[in-house]
Amino acid sequence: MEKYVINGGxxxxxxxxxxxxxxxxxxxxxxxxxxxxxCVIENVPNISDVSILFQILRDLGxxxxxxxKNTVEIDTRNIREPVVPYESARHLRxxxxxxxxxxxxxxxxxxxxxxxxxxxxRPIDQHIKGFEALGATVTTDYGFINAQSDEMFGAHIYLDxxxxxxxxxxxxxxxxxxxxxxxxxxxxxxxIVDLANFLNSMGADIRGAGTDVIKIHGVDIMHGTNYPxxxxxxxxxxxxxxxxxxxxxxxxxxxxxxxxxxxxxxxIQAGCEIEEYDDSIRVRRTGVLNKTNVKTLPxxxxxxxxxxxxxxxxxxxxxxxxxxxxxxxxxxxYVDELHRMGAKIQVDGKVAVVEGVEQLSGAQVKALDLxxxxxxxxxxxxxxxxSEIEDIHWVERGYEDLIGKLQKIGADIKKVTIPDGxxxxxA
Ligand code: EPU
Numbered sequence: 001m002e003k004y005v006i007n008g009g010x011x012x013x014x015x016x017x018x019x020x021x022x023x024x025x026x027x028x029x030x031x032x033x034x035x036x037x038x039c040v041i042e043n044v045p046n047i048s049d050v051s052i053l054f055q056i057l058r059d060l061g062x063x064x065x066x067x068x069k070n071t072v073e074i075d076t077r078n079i080r081e082p083v084v085p086y087e088s089a090r091h092l093r094x095x096x097x098x099x100x101x102x103x104x105x106x107x108x109x110x111x112x113x114x115x116x117x118x119x120x121x122r123p124i125d126q127h128i129k130g131f132e133a134l135g136a137t138v139t140t141d142y143g144f145i146n147a148q149s150d151e152m153f154g155a156h157i158y159l160d161x162x163x164x165x166x167x168x169x170x171x172x173x174x175x176x177x178x179x180x181x182x183x184x185x186x187x188x189x190x191x192i193v194d195l196a197n198f199l200n201s202m203g204a205d206i207r208g209a210g211t212d213v214i215k216i217h218g219v220d221i222m223h224g225t226n227y228p229x230x231x232x233x234x235x236x237x238x239x240x241x242x243x244x245x246x247x248x249x250x251x252x253x254x255x256x257x258x259x260x261x262x263x264x265x266x267x268i269q270a271g272c273e274i275e276e277y278d279d280s281i282r283v284r285r286t287g288v289l290n291k292t293n294v295k296t297l298p299x300x301x302x303x304x305x306x307x308x309x310x311x312x313x314x315x316x317x318x319x320x321x322x323x324x325x326x327x328x329x330x331x332x333x334y335v336d337e338l339h340r341m342g343a344k345i346q347v348d349g350k351v352a353v354v355e356g357v358e359q360l361s362g363a364q365v366k367a368l369d370l371x372x373x374x375x376x377x378x379x380x381x382x383x384x385x386x387s388e389i390e391d392i393h394w395v396e397r398g399y400e401d402l403i404g405k406l407q408k409i410g411a412d413i414k415k416v417t418i419p420d421g422x423x424x425x426x427a
Pocket of ligand 1: 023026093094117121122123124125126127128161162163164165166187304305327328329370371398
């Protein structure tokens, strides 16, 4: 078992380089299956979710090899069986993107229900509605979601809720359906646009990604491509709130400032100074943090994947802030961990009332999911004293070289291995 040990209280200064976007990578990697050819993907983040997807591809018979640190060649020509078993699928949410990708390539998919962060119920009814509209039959039995279709045809699909996953999965299947698919009330996140650009570079014909109506003309053949993944909006946002929380001054490089507007706006309201450049953004805080209210919404609203980091930041702002979670039913579980560090936050369902305290104090805490885990890292960096954060495998799912990047800007953080059973031996 590993944990982070953090001595807090240092204002962080310097430069951080942002990696490729996790949520684009986890859609693009399964999408390579559609090519039956060789794809070279650049700017691939080195995180455990990506390693798991590569292992799934290898188990399927694909050849995956690194050409450089963040450049990967994927050859999917030898994949024969469109099956992802429980042991592989349970590790991450994005394993269900093989449903759409296999349907597109083989007209058949058998994928065990996915894992991922636990924010309450995570239904996939909209994915299934989309596949069925395209002509697939979808059943769940013997622990698998099975989708099958002799031939798929374009359809008019209206999503009942804005869903990133359903938008991705329907795009993956519809690129090979005959005729035109119109997907309405689609998700507009930057990673949706990135996936559409990737698929178009493979020969697909997708228009309108980034708006709420996506039009997909099915094509017969898709080919290999060479494609760089966009920078990670949420990793960048996380370093922005970390800079703000520690009263630091950090230049965050390799970002698309347009993708960060909702976060930038809130940080300005909270009293930070922000300078935007073409592909970098500087966040500085010299004065106190002010209260501000935040509601998470699908893009271009304030991202739910920044909610724990923002709530944690507001826990040390002057005054009382209200944070409303507008996407997930149960994304405030980490607040109990923040209480151990002295935060004053009351949660009622999807609303948190955050009464700012002057400073948090170090404590022993546990990461409960990816963003909740990184929010605790942020809390610990701004707190007085030492914190120990356990269950850091959650954080390593989505942040490349978190320790190295934080140390470079002056953080006192290290990863410590606790031998299994150490507690019992010492007790
Ligand atoms: N929903 C349904 N039915 C569906 C699908 C979704 O009711 O068939 C509901 C969900 O219950 C939720 C809302 O729609 O209330 C949005 O869910 P969405 O499908 O957009 O989420 P997701 O695709 O499962 C992705 C990201 C999450 C991020 C959400 C929202 C990936 C792999 N995951 O999840 O990222 O929170 O979109 O932006 O792209 C993270 O990176 O930490 C993370 C959790």
